[in-house]
Amino acid sequence: MALQSLDIKARSATTTQPPSARNPVHVAKLIDISKCIGCKACQAACMEWNDLRDEVGTNVGIYDNPRDLSDQSWTVMRFSEVEVEQGRLEWLIRKDGCMHCEDPGCLKACPSPGAIVQYANGIVDFHEEHCIGCGYCLTGCPFNIPRISKKDSKAYKCTLCSDRVAVGLEPACIKTCPTGALVFGSKEDMIHHAEGRIADLKERGYAKAALYNPQGVGGTHVMYVLQHGDQPELYANLPKDPSISPLVSLWKGVTKPLMSLGIGLAVFAGLFHYVTAGPKEVEEEETD
Amino acid sequence: MTNHWVDIKNTDLVLIMGGNAAEAHPCGFKWVTEAKAHRKARLIVVDPRFTRSAAVSDYYAPIRAGSDIAFLGGVINYLLSHDRIHHEYVKNYTDFSFLVKDEFAFNDGIYSGYNPEKRSYDKSTWGYQIGKDGYVVTDPTLQNPRCVYQLMKAHYSRYTPDMVSSICGTPKDAFLKVCELIAETSAANKTMTILYALGWTQHSQGSQMIRTGAMVQLLLGNIGVAGGGMNALRGHSNIQGLTDLGLLSNLLPGYMTLPGDAEQDYKTYVEKRASKPLRPGQMSYWQNYNKFFVSNMKAWWGDAATAQNNWCYDWLPKLDKGYDLLQVFENMNQGKVNGYICQGFNPLASAPCKVKVSGSLAKLKFLVIVDPLATETSEFWQNHGEYNDVDPAKIQTEVFRLPSTCFAEEDGSLVNSGRWLQWHWKAAEPPGDAKGDQEIMAGIFLKIRDLYKKDGGAFPDPILNLTWKHKQPDAPSPEELAKEFSGKALGDVTDPKDKTQVLVKAGDQLNGFPELRDDGSTSCGCWIFAGSWSEKGNLMARRDNSDPFGIGQTLNWAYAWPANRRVLYNRASCDPAGKPYDPSRMLIAWNAEAGKWGGSDIPDFKPDSPPEDGMNPFIMNPEGVARFFAIDKMAEGPFPEHYEPMESPLAVNPMHPKNDKAKSNPAARVFKDDWSSFGTPDRFPYVGTTYRLTEHFHYWTKHVRINAILQPEQFVEIGEELAKEKGIKAGDHVRVKSKRGFIVAVAVVTKRVRTLDVAGKKVHTVGVPIHWGFMGVAKNGYITNTLTPFVGDANTQTPEFKAFLVNIEKV
């Protein structure tokens, strides 16, 4: 089912932005880490729904499997054993995957028109048929999410099950989550839900419980409830204040048009020089 | 489960001990997170490992594997000595006031009547004082030193916090914190649920661990109430159903039992089981035993079962002893078993001490495997390198491997842990030439029957007369079978109060077990399932999930046994006057106007018995009340006592340091040759414990690509301290050895497995997940039951997988 320009908020390598005439509900996924048991059902459902199967790997002395995100693994659980309070062990388990940034760095970095699209509902989706495999999205992403497939050299990541959401269903991971650590709905509702969870956590002694919805990328459509909101890095190095790298912003920001302009100016300068100053000719008969 | 999955949301406190619900039952565990989120419930996890359940708990306390009775005994002591019990409940609904025989005694870990040679008890002293009226003598003042309350108080006074801490390795403050949280639920409007599983079952004293848990719940008044109960989280999708149907050595359907050799007389057989009430006015529902039994025999042998031949009583095999799995493998090892059929069961992987099981299987003449998957057992004769190093040429067993269907390819019902019989529908044809289990069983049986018909042979009557009224005899349909176990009227069933009233017409399906008769006019293959397929249709297939009371009862979803009741003993949720202890979670209440009990559940009670009549809630017991004192029901004693695992890291039982007889369970059965297979702490100093991981299901999902990806390779878990001592780093390959063999696996070094201080020494634990083997799409691995000891619980003979001794070294 085609989502036309009216449903698209941003499109990679497209200088004229789509009209985004429609205003559908902004969706969001909320990951409540305090409810997550790290069962990996979301990983299984993701593989199953999206018809992905990663390699059967090995155990390297930890629970994390597959070891990392890949073209076949769009979400993975990251396990961290920490003692925030002396003598009180906590096993923090974070579901890693695309955060669906409001200001998506991948989309900004992508040179191929339409390879990365942000729908008006907030989902950032890769369209592999337009992907050229340059890997620029990797540089744009502040969360280290996209992966280039070894098979077809195209970039892959969580689609937030855009095919399910398009027909009014929740994403596969959300549906399967046994404990309700994953919930899905309008972004507004998710923030409200998170507030309730945070109040509950505070009552249970997590004074710094907080919502992770980083403003450095304009907020995200995948948010976390963190027991230790002041230390997101406890959760397998979740960045504390993520933003698109200034290098990428520079490169894909002012630089692009300025440099293009520079090239154009150089050509024009030559042309005008030629027609004003004229060619440099030497008299053949010139002798000593 | 006394309660059911959704009911967990009604609790105030969840105790997960002897189980790991978050990992093994994630979707059921959802209701724990719901209780936390919506009732501000707290979750306590007591476990040797910091599990994924612990990861979302409010409080975690470590414990040494196998010491749970000490812990719970300590909780009982705390509750009794701090007087944090539900007084009205225990006084009225339990045996607190019952007087126990004067001869009953307990001396340094051993109860009266012990025979050390036989390793069993003469239980004649383990009983109540019976008055002249035939009823138990009681002392409502609870002052008599022989009353259950006083005996129990004295028994558990030895389980002091210091003793608990010393035996369990649980820090004393952690233990006391758990006690405090638990004690809060002694309030009438507070409740705790206990969720346990194989972490309690798989010990040589597993049944008593569960019993101790139940005693804690009774003291707090938490049995029979919404959000309470003792909830066994069964491991497989239908072991509840198969147990209900009596597929265990000594059982008949509906927890009726097969006779022993001595029970030659049918009448005595029934009378022994149809107990008369032990207190006035009590129901003692088993008095109806004969109705269940006769109806069962009518279902099996139809017209051949008559009053004259005692309903074919003699056609049933009689037991000279139990033939549980361990006993059968022992016999097999001795060459006494020739044939074995494994229907969806993989004993090479699931039974303890692989070397013994493998050797036993090799002594069989024939082995029949019926399974959807290529199991290890089906290839026990095949050389699979280091993982199964056998010589096929030396194994003379004929093996048949018959492909069966899986869930997706069949219709039928399964019973979940909450006792719900749920129907499911076929979605696809089986692969290749695979056939359904019913077709396969019929295929084998009909051939045998034909042979007996043709050639005769040993006692052919039960075979030739077995009811087989199937429209397609070689493929009995699930619908026919379901109707058969649900039961039907063979003649008109009339109202006993008014014989002219026909309740069920001849030929119709029955509505429930109250309609069963002992005159041969009803047929019912499993009395507790009676009514699951009535004239109203297949009630197991019901899909109305409405929940009018908002406490998750959904009475019109599927069918729960017994009688579609969702919470067992629910009469106990009301005070003696019939008022709910907590109206906001009302299960049932006495409606004086209507003259009956009613509410959000089906009453587990005589529906029209008014509170004044004094009938008590535990209607299956002749006493009418719940028992703290188990009388003669348990093998090792009426009160649970802490015994060490058969393989213990300690030299003595700290409770009985001077009595070697009381070191480990004195009533646990050990086969003669197996004593030498137990290891000692000098060579095997660490506590080994096996368990499941959430990514896998038993030995099945190693055949499943998605799950193989999620957890690909065999590993063991050790604490940082042991790792340091042994120079093991995460990711190293290690060899874990027990006296019975070894496995090699990757080491996961973790803070989650702690070193414990037990009786003045450091005890390390080695955690061994079970899911790998030499068949499957996951990385091949060793069968973990290579390590485990060949000994079971004294009552159930469930093997001791949770606590044994190992050593570990870097490979």
Next chain:
Amino acid sequence: MQVTRRQFFKICAAGVGSSSLVALGFAPGEALAEVREFKLARTTETRNTCPYCSVGCGILIYSLGDQAKNAHAEVMHIEGDPDHPVNRGTLCPKGAGLLDFVHSPNRLKRPEYRAPGSKEWQPISWDEAYTRIAKLMKEDRDKNFIAKNDKGETVNRWVSTGMLAASASSNETGYLTQKIARSLGMLAFDNQARV
């Protein structure tokens, strides 16, 4: 694009799509972006129960085709049944991976036989297997059936052949198995609940 739109209409016809998307389906020319086709649109949905643990989660099995005579109903997706009171649509990692159980490369597909001392399986027909198993069982039963014990008591038991029953087979299978086992006088009979 053409095919895409046609399939889209099918989905709408099936009542899955929303009306706002119908309008989008008419949009001409190049679609700026497309999400993946909703893969369940006309599959057949069957209600079932997860065969693993005892939570007994409701599942929905989606199989290829509309059950027409010539369509082979291949299971292509399984997810939780949202109506089920316990799991409410959720599934754990085992349940969520059920599809790969149905299609496991290790599913047995035909009866096999391993002769004494042999290193390999050989195919056997169902009838041959039944005949041979029945013969072996009858021989053993006739030889080792104990009608009376040493004391002369009637015991009618057969303990030289045993059986382990499944843990995930249905009640109907279990009931039939129980009935058959006891009619043969079998006592060496257990199920997974024992371990």
Next chain:
Amino acid sequence: MRTMIQRYTARERSNHWVVAIAFILAGLSGLALFHPAFFFLTSLFGGGPWDRILHPFIGVVMFLSFIAMAARFWRFNRFTPADRQWMKRIGDVICNRDQGLPELGKYNAGQKYLFWTMVMSIPALLLSGIVIWQPWFAHYFPIWLLRVAVIIHALAAWIMILGIIVHVYAAIWVKGTVRAMTRGTVSEAWAKHHHRAWYREMTGK
């Protein structure tokens, strides 16, 4: 007939044109990914993915051929005092007021600047290109380095493109120059006018 002087051998000319063609292809395929406005250029290479696949290989060809060329011309590109003087009068040069310019060797300062620009930017392009080369090498590098690399790559390419524009324009502007790279020869007058020192060297006059 005008007298002609050999300025570039056939090998040198081939070398130059290999570099030039590689530059054009790499430039076009690179620009295609540089700004959406140029994305249509991917069509020249068979579409986006082919553009991405070919670009780095073209780049390597450019680099290797440039190395060969740079080795050939290295010694002619050392700066001399005359270059400084020439640079001081760059305004006159641009306005075609060539009288009294210092005598120059084979290359003037502008050409030398170009040469050194190329010597700097082409290896920079190669190195930064390898870091971001999908799917072969990029996964060996941390993402922060990828980010540095893409910006270096873009900057270096930009500088190089500007240089080449000047280079090409200068060849068109200074009549008689193109011939040096097509036929290998320049007229004596051209040589004498623009590179007198070199002229003397070549002719001994």
